[in-house]
Amino acid sequence: MNIYYLTLEGITSTVFESQVLSLNKRLDKEQIDVNLLIGQKYKSRIPLIKFFKLWIKSSVSFCFLKNGINHDKIAARLLRKIKGNNIIIHCRNIEAAYVGLLLMGKTNKRIQIIYDVRGYVEGEKIFFNEPIRERLFKELNETLFNSDINFSFISKELYNVYNNIYNIDESKVIFCNSAYDDSIFYLTNESIAVKTSLIKILFVGGNQLYQKTLNIIKIIEKRPDVELTVITPKRINITLTGKNIKLLNGLSQKEINVLANDFDYGIIYRDNQIFNAVATPTKVAEYLGKGLRVIAINSAGSYTDFISNNELFGKVVGSEKELLKLKLDKTSIDQKKAINLFAVKNLSLSNNLEKYIDLYKKLNENF
Numbered sequence: 001m002n003i004y005y006l007t008l009e010g011i012t013s014t015v016f017e018s019q020v021l022s023l024n025k026r027l028d029k030e031q032i033d034v035n036l037l038i039g040q041k042y043k044s045r046i047p048l049i050k051f052f053k054l055w056i057k058s059s060v061s062f063c064f065l066k067n068g069i070n071h072d073k074i075a076a077r078l079l080r081k082i083k084g085n086n087i088i089i090h091c092r093n094i095e096a097a098y099v100g101l102l103l104m105g106k107t108n109k110r111i112q113i114i115y116d117v118r119g120y121v122e123g124e125k126i127f128f129n130e131p132i133r134e135r136l137f138k139e140l141n142e143t144l145f146n147s148d149i150n151f152s153f154i155s156k157e158l159y160n161v162y163n164n165i166y167n168i169d170e171s172k173v174i175f176c177n178s179a180y181d182d183s184i185f186y187l188t189n190e191s192i193a194v195k196t197s198l199i200k201i202l203f204v205g206g207n208q209l210y211q212k213t214l215n216i217i218k219i220i221e222k223r224p225d226v227e228l229t230v231i232t233p234k235r236i237n238i239t240l241t242g243k244n245i246k247l248l249n250g251l252s253q254k255e256i257n258v259l260a261n262d263f264d265y266g267i268i269y270r271d272n273q274i275f276n277a278v279a280t281p282t283k284v285a286e287y288l289g290k291g292l293r294v295i296a297i298n299s300a301g302s303y304t305d306f307i308s309n310n311e312l313f314g315k316v317v318g319s320e321k322e323l324l325k326l327k328l329d330k331t332s333i334d335q336k337k338a339i340n341l342f343a344v345k346n347l348s349l350s351n352n353l354e355k356y357i358d359l360y361k362k363l364n365e366n367f
C-alpha cells in the first residue's frame with residue numbers, strides 16, 4: 001500500500017506526539033509503511049532536537065509554511081513528494097483534507113483521500129468570534145462533504161451534525177475517537193506515593209484558557225478532603241492558598257503514566273458548547289486508560305451521557321458549586337481494572353489502528 005499521512009498543524013501542536021507520531025509509530029510496528037507529510041510554520045518555536053530526528057527519516061517530509069496556509073501552493077509543492085500511482089492520503093483535519101483534494105486535481109495519479117474529521121470547526125470559530133475563519137471552514141467543508149472521498153469521524157455525534165447538513169454516505173465513514181496511546185498509558189499495580197485516605201485527583205492539560213485550569217485549582221483548594229495534582233507543558237503562574245494542590249510541568253507521557261498510578265480521578269472542565277459536545281477529548285480517554293474515574297464539569301464531550309449513566313466511569317456535574325459538594329470516594333484496584341478493560345477495547349489507539357488498517361486495505365483493493 002502506498003500511504004501518506006498529511007498534517008498541517010506542525011510538530012509544535014499539542015497533539016502531534018499523542019495523535020500523529022503515536023499513530024505513525026504503531027502503524028510502523030504493524031509493518032504498514034506510511035510516509036508522514038508535515039506542514040510546519042516558519043514562525044513557530046520549533047524544538048530542534050525533535051525536528052532533526054524527524055528530518056533525517058526517509059519516511060518524513062516537511063512542507064514549510066511562510067505566510068499562513070495557501071492551500072493551492074501547498075498542494076502543488078506536495079505533488080513533488082508523492083511517489084507512485086495508487087496512493088492513499090490520510091488527512092488530519094479540514095485544511096489538510098482540502099489540500100489533498102486539490103492535489104488530486106493536479107495529477108493523473110490514482111489518489112484516494114481519507115478526511116479525518118476532528119471537530120465541529122465552524123461552531124468553534126463562531127464561539128471564539130472568528131467570522132472570517134468560520135466562513136472559510138464552512139466553504140471548505142461544503143466542498144469536502146460533497147466530494148467522492150472517505151471520512152473518519154471522532155464521534156457519531158459529530159457525524160450527525162454534518163450529516164444533517166450534507167447527507168453524508170455512511171458507507172464512506174468510519175468512527176475513530178481521539179484515542180489514547182495504550183502502549184504508553186496502561187494500568188499497573190505499581191505505586192510511587194504513600195497511601196492516603198484523601199481523594200486524589202489528576203489534571204493533565206495545556207495552559208490554554210479554555211481548559212479552565214485555574215478554575216479547577218480554585219475549586220479544589222476549597223476541598224481539604226481532596227488532593228489535586230496539575231500537570232501542564234509550561235509552568236502556571238498562580239499563588240496557591242491551599243496545601244492540597246501540587247503543580248508540575250514539562251513531564252513526558254511516560255512520566256505521567258507512572259505518576260497517574262496513585263490517583264482516583266482525572267478531571268476535565270469544558271464549556272457546554274456544541275463543538276465540545278461532539279468532541280472526544282483525548283484527556284478523558286487517557287484517564288480511563290489509566291483506570292481513573294472521570295470528573296467532568298459541564299461536559300465530557302460525546303462521553304458525557306455514557307459517564308453520567310454509569311458511576312463506574314465517573315461523574316458529570318453542571319457547575320463549580322456542584323463540584324464543591326460532590327461526594328467522592330477512593331477508586332479500588334478492581335474498579336480500575338474494569339475501567340481500563342473498557343478503555344482498551346473502545347477508546348485506545350490499538351482499537352483505532354484496526355479500523356484504519358481495515359480501511360487502508362479496503363481502499364487499496366479499490367484501485
